Amino acid sequence: MKAPLSWILDHVDVPEGTTTDDITDRLTLTGLKLEAVESPGRDITGPLVVGRVLTMEPEPQKNGKTINWCTVDVGDANGTGQPQGIVCGAHNFAPGDLVVTVLPGGVLPGGFEISARKTYGHVSAGMICSAAELGLGEDHDGIIVLPADAGTPGEDVRPLLGLDEETIEFEINPDRAYALSIRGIAREVLVSVECASGFRDPALRDTPAANAEGHPVVVEDAEGCPVFVARTVTGFDPAAPTPDFMVRRITAAGMRPISLAVDVTNYVMLETGRPIHGYDADKVQGALVVRRARDGERLTTLDGTDRTLDPGDLVVTDDSGIIGLGGVMGGETTEISGTTTSILVEAAHWDAVSMFRTGRRHKITSEAGKRNERGVDPTICEAAADRVVELLVEHGGAQAHPGVTVVGSAPAIAPVEVPGDLAARVSGMDITEQRSVECLRAIGCDVTGSGTLSVTPPPWRPDLTDAQDFSEEVIRLVGYDLVPSVLPTPPSGRGLTRSQQLRRRVGRTLAGEGFVEVVTFPFIGTEDLDALGLAADDPRRDLLRLSNPLSAEAGYMTTTLLPGVLRAAGKNVGHGNTDLAIFETGTVTLPRHAGPAAILPVDRRPSEEEFAALDAALPAQPLHLAVVAAGDAVAGGWWGEARPVAWSDAVDAVRSVADALGLEVTASAVELAPWHPGRCAELSVDGEVVGHAGEVHPKVCDTFGLPRRTVAAEIDLDLLIARAVHLRQAPTFSSYPVAKEDVALVVDASVPAADVESALREGAGELLESIRLFDVYTGEQVGEGKKSLAFALRFRAPDRTLKEGESAAARDAAMALAAERTGAVQRA
Amino acid sequence: MxxxxxxxxxxxxxxxxxxxxxxxxxxxxxxxxxxxxxxxxxxxxxxxxxxxxxxxxxxxxxxxxxxxxxxxxxxxxxxxxxxxxxxxxxxxxxxxxxxxxxxxxxETVDVSLPTTRRRRGGRHPLTLQSELIADLFVAMGYEVAEGPVVEAEWLNFDALNLGPDHPARTMQDTFWTEPADHHVVLRTQTSPVQARTMLTRKPPIYVVCPGRVFRTDEYDATHSPMFHQVEGLVVDEGITMAHLKGTLDHFASQLFGDGITTRFRPSYFPFTEPSAEVDVKCFVCRGTGVDAGGSDACRTCRGEGWIEWGGCGVVNPRVLVACGVDPEVYSGFAFGMGIDRSFMFRHNLEDLRPLFEGDVRFSSAFGTEI
CATH class of the missing domain: 1.20.58 (Methane Monooxygenase Hydroxylase; Chain G, domain 1)
Structure with missing residues (x-):
């Protein structure tokens, strides 16, 4: 809400010497936050005065233009009292006119410095100003000509043009709808600013009593429209201009002046907070009827939009049909135009919820709707309508029709029981009941009783419904800045949960392994999954769709972190960071296609079943981990050659994470997009698949702008963390000597090394301490389709030195089992 | 021989x-x-x-x-x-x-030779900031609560006293999911974790919840459809605004330095009553609004001396009721701060977009601790 300060101070007095800052500081502390203070003349300095044009000589120029060589009486403002010679290019004035003159030394908006300068053969000592030059909007017809009685030459022109007017912009919270008006803000000044007084309520006025002569109105839905006031003026001059003060104030408040009739309704809305609608009375046919719309009814609103109405919409009709969306926007057929001479003024109170729904349904945001849906004082309809009539009569030459229609009355407000010590209990401050009562009365409440107070809020505060609401009012007036600072004493906490600790451990482990964490948005489109090369029936294509995504290409919640990390990796490569390793942890969204999440009551706790059903209705959201590495894993340098990343780096990244959790990962070959069909490992822990790792398919690399041989992994971290070893057992070591045996076995190239290793391990028996694959060989020596695997085996007994031949026997047993299981033969 | x-x-x-x-x-x-x-x-x-x-x-x-x-x-x-x-x-x-x-x-070598063969890793600064904040509260005895980001409408709104026709619903531009009648949203705030916590724990409750939240804001230098908040919730006997102030003062001094305190301004949140905006004293100019040179306005707080930090208040008794806590016995406070925003002014970042672009140069600059 933008409020001109002068308008506020028309309705409340502040002590002499109170500055704008004093006012805005106090209002900010009591709940109306200052956004900005604007002043149209803020960027104008130096002499800007009223001038009277004495002479004016038109001088045609060679360039075809005609300039006027003028002498202007600027009083004593130029220090000499002599007329000032000024060249002016405009022609919309005549000798004797009062104009706005800026003298040398003045600065206009944009840092435009004025000095005496030679031009068109004259020394022009100043400038006659247009509205645009003063930052007052667009020029229509040249320079500003002031009214003949505007002032005397030499007088400062700023006050005359409102250039010194300050407009305060406040941020208004939804519970302070009353402050969407000068009335409400002035009242806040009264209660907030020290020694403010003399509140003059713009909605407090004597209004004529209702009578039978008014325009007939029938309200069929009194719940939707509890009060409807109608007044009429006739003989209105549609050409009458809007007075300057009104234009300035409406403009300063952020609205556009349109015509006197419309401007007056807006002016009164800004002043009182009560939205007003004006109809061209000659176009209204018969009685106004307020009712809910019927299915399929339509209306073309003032903005030219043809709308299909909803049975929840409140409408105003006449004999011709629907003529307006009540409280939200009028219709085209009865719109006030440039020929309107009779105006039917509507000031009605509308049900706020209905206003909110209609506004949302039809996507209409208007100044009227904003106020109606937040709640307006229902008791001021007559006053507001009367104020409109007054202004139309005063400035538009209209006559007030004697008829006054008032249908309905403001709903009664029930008192609320408020414990007298509630503000003290809530705030932790020493606030007496007496103080609370004073504060509540200051904001307009009616308070009776003691101990438990019976508090009736004022009609402009529909937000005050609960006892605790009143405590906020008391505490903000006592002062939020006075709330003491006291630390509570929580019971002993249990620290981070194990899962929380392990997630941190995963992040640290990967960072230690050289991976850099990234955060990406979880939105994707089906194109992203196509880019991964996912099969049509891939379960990752089962997506949760957003109803209102920011873009169609990102219309879903992702089921995999890979598109995000691959895109991030591609961007890095694009930036020239060609050797990189990144990771991301984040939840993915896996739809469960369960039923709706119920909207439960709020006046009680949901049952365990209801709460469980809410969770069951949500998609599964497991925490995933994804890694991508590209380029060199180990840089080349004076120490030797670089080592490019390989599929195994992706597997090892997962293994390092598993290791940190005390888990062992087994890998087996699988074909899955977006990985290389021959270089993808399915990773399992205790027989359960936890994710995949390997080399990214070359086509996918190309699509994401990544070098070929880029590697990636994605795992379900929740599965891993759930299995993490909790209490690791202390190991025991044998101090007896180790016996080493190396074996080289030839198997078919298709036999997984892991199978050979596990056969060896099992066959070697319990003397085996460790086994390590140290070489893989393929080539002529072992023959086509074969490979040689070389393992180092270490044997040791816990309680003795191994006897001669014992380790060799164990080795032979290992090889025998490997031969049986995998067809391995000892390499010749 | x-x-x-x-x-x-x-x-x-x-x-x-x-x-x-x-x-x-x-x-x-x-x-x-x-x-x-x-x-x-x-x-x-x-x-x-x-x-x-x-x-x-x-x-x-x-x-x-x-x-x-x-x-x-x-x-x-x-x-x-x-x-x-x-x-x-x-x-x-x-x-x-x-x-x-x-x-x-x-065997003498040139010890000035470069030695880095493997890239250094790093964690995302928002992760680090979240952990730092969680640790501050864990040190006070709080626990860290969690909840899903794809959330039930009832928990994100209704249970928090944001009924279907509450004007404040339009303050938070919500991502809705299909089908619309399933009432599932991307949480607009970490506050549904408040409700979840009260529904699953008995008072006394002292929790914080750092997490991701979503709003339909176009992505620019100061807005992002995804950002991070930290929610705090305390429910105990005799909890007052003074406890809230004490807690946030402590939080501010831990995060921004000794002597950095907070200021409350009245505000409105449906789930708290009374509600307050929290400003934190500018830790660069220490509240003076003037930069180190003593002449220009402080750039961090734009000369205000205070920086808008978040929202807070006393838990609205209606929320307690919907979550099964007896408001006659217990009272509580709640607060919510932007983690990204806190990070931005703590680390002098003017455009938030580098947080979500995945450029390794950004995360790497923060290493593994902030």
Whole structure:
């Protein structure tokens, strides 16, 4: 809400010497936050005065233009009292006119410095100003000509043009709808600013009593429209201009002046907070009827939009049909135009919820709707309508029709029981009941009783419904800045949960392994999954769709972190960071296609079943981990050659994470997009698949702008963390000597090394301490389709030195089992 | 091999004469002293202390002497050989030391060479900031609560006193999911975790919840459809606004430095009553609004002396009721701060987009701790 300060101070007095800052500081502390203070003349300095044009000589120029060589009486403002010679290019004035003159030394908006300068053969000592030059909007017809009685030459022109007017912009919270008006803000000044007084309520006025002569109105839905006031003026001059003060104030408040009739309704809305609608009375046919719309009814609103109405919409009709969306926007057929001479003024109170729904349904945001849906004082309809009539009569030459229609009355407000010590209990401050009562009365409440107070809020505060609401009012007036600072004493906490600790451990482990964490948005489109090369029936294509995504290409919640990390990796490569390793942890969204999440009551706790059903209705959201590495894993340098990343780096990244959790990962070959069909490992822990790792398919690399041989992994971290070893057992070591045996076995190239290793391990028996694959060989020596695997085996007994031949026997047993299981033969 | 001098010939035993032995000893010692390296010393050992050395040969002649002369000659030769062996051993030690010294000197490297073969990893600064904040509260005895980001509408709104027709619903531009009648949203705030916490724990409750939230804001320098908040919730007997103020003052001083306090301004949130906006004293100008030079407005707080930090308030009794907490017995406070926003002004970041672009240069700059 933008409020001109002068308008506020028309309705409340502040002590002499109170500055704008004093006012805005106090209002900010009591709940109306200052956004900005604007002043149209803020960027104008130096002499800007009223001038009277004495002479004016038109001088045609060679360039075809005609300039006027003028002498202007600027009083004593130029220090000499002599007329000032000024060249002016405009022609919309005549000798004797009062104009706005800026003298040398003045600065206009944009840092435009004025000095005496030679031009068109004259020394022009100043400038006659247009509205645009003063930052007052667009020029229509040249320079500003002031009214003949505007002032005397030499007088400062700023006050005359409102250039010194300050407009305060406040941020208004939804519970302070009353402050969407000068009335409400002035009242806040009264209660907030020290020694403010003399509140003059713009909605407090004597209004004529209702009578039978008014325009007939029938309200069929009194719940939707509890009060409807109608007044009429006739003989209105549609050409009458809007007075300057009104234009300035409406403009300063952020609205556009349109015509006197419309401007007056807006002016009164800004002043009182009560939205007003004006109809061209000659176009209204018969009685106004307020009712809910019927299915399929339509209306073309003032903005030219043809709308299909909803049975929840409140409408105003006449004999011709629907003529307006009540409280939200009028219709085209009865719109006030440039020929309107009779105006039917509507000031009605509308049900706020209905206003909110209609506004949302039809996507209409208007100044009227904003106020109606937040709640307006229902008791001021007559006053507001009367104020409109007054202004139309005063400035538009209209006559007030004697008829006054008032249908309905403001709903009664029930008192609320408020414990007298509630503000003290809530705030932790020493606030007496007496103080609370004073504060509540200051904001307009009616308070009776003691101990438990019976508090009736004022009609402009529909937000005050609960006892605790009143405590906020008391505490903000006592002062939020006075709330003491006291630390509570929580019971002993249990620290981070194990899962929380392990997630941190995963992040640290990967960072230690050289991976850099990234955060990406979880939105994707089906194109992203196509880019991964996912099969049509891939379960990752089962997506949760957003109803209102920011873009169609990102219309879903992702089921995999890979598109995000691959895109991030591609961007890095694009930036020239060609050797990189990144990771991301984040939840993915896996739809469960369960039923709706119920909207439960709020006046009680949901049952365990209801709460469980809410969770069951949500998609599964497991925490995933994804890694991508590209380029060199180990840089080349004076120490030797670089080592490019390989599929195994992706597997090892997962293994390092598993290791940190005390888990062992087994890998087996699988074909899955977006990985290389021959270089993808399915990773399992205790027989359960936890994710995949390997080399990214070359086509996918190309699509994401990544070098070929880029590697990636994605795992379900929740599965891993759930299995993490909790209490690791202390190991025991044998101090007896180790016996080493190396074996080289030839198997078919298709036999997984892991199978050979596990056969060896099992066959070697319990003397085996460790086994390590140290070489893989393929080539002529072992023959086509074969490979040689070389393992180092270490044997040791816990309680003795191994006897001669014992380790060799164990080795032979290992090889025998490997031969049986995998067809391995000892390499010749 | 020495053996008895069977072919005794007195003329042949001149080597055993004292001056001869002395000369051999002198020659040997001179050779030892002259040995420049271990190889030379090895040759000296062969020449002067080996089986074919003059003294070894002389020793063989001892048997040829008359018995009364043998003892004297034996002593003489033995002493000479002993002295030579000693000298060799001593020289050996010296030469070995010299050798080692030379060898180490030869192995000198340029220690200024670059050493980084593997990239350094790093964690995302928002993760680090979230953990830092969680740790501050865990140190006070709080626990860290969690909830899903795809959330039930009821938990994100209704349970928090944001009914279906509450104007404040439009303050938070919500991502809705299909089908619309399933009432599932992307949480617009971490506050549904408040509700979840109260529904699953009994008071006293002291929790914080850092997490991701979503709003339909177009992505620009100061808005992002995804950002991070930290929610705090306390429900206990006798909790007041003063406890809220104390907690946030402590939080502010821990995060931004000693002496950095907070300021409350009245505000509105449906789930708290009374509600307040929290400003934190600018930790750069320390509330003066003036920069270090003393003339210009502080850039961090734009001359205000305070920075908008978040929202807070006393938990609305309606929320307690919907979550099964008896408002007659318990009261509570809640607060919510932007983690991204806190990070931005703590670390002087003016455009938030680098947080979500995945550029490794950004995360790497923060390493593994902030």
């Amino acid at each position: 020495s053996g008895p001098n069977t072919d005794y010939d007195p003329v042949e035993v001149t080597p055993l004469k004292s001056e001869e032995v002395e000369a051999m000893r002198e020659a040997a010692l001179a050779a030892v002293a002259a040995a420049a390296d271990l190889d030379a010393l090895k040759q000296v050992r062969l020449d002067h202390a080996g089986d074919r050395s003059p003294l070894a040969l002389a020793n063989r002649e001892i048997g040829a002497l008359p018995p009364q002369a043998r003892k004297e000659a034996g002593q003489r030769v033995g002493q000479a050989r002993g002295a030579i062996n000693q000298a060799i051993a001593a020289r050996q030690v010296v030469l070995e030391a010299e050798h080692e010294e030379r060898m180490l000197a030869d």
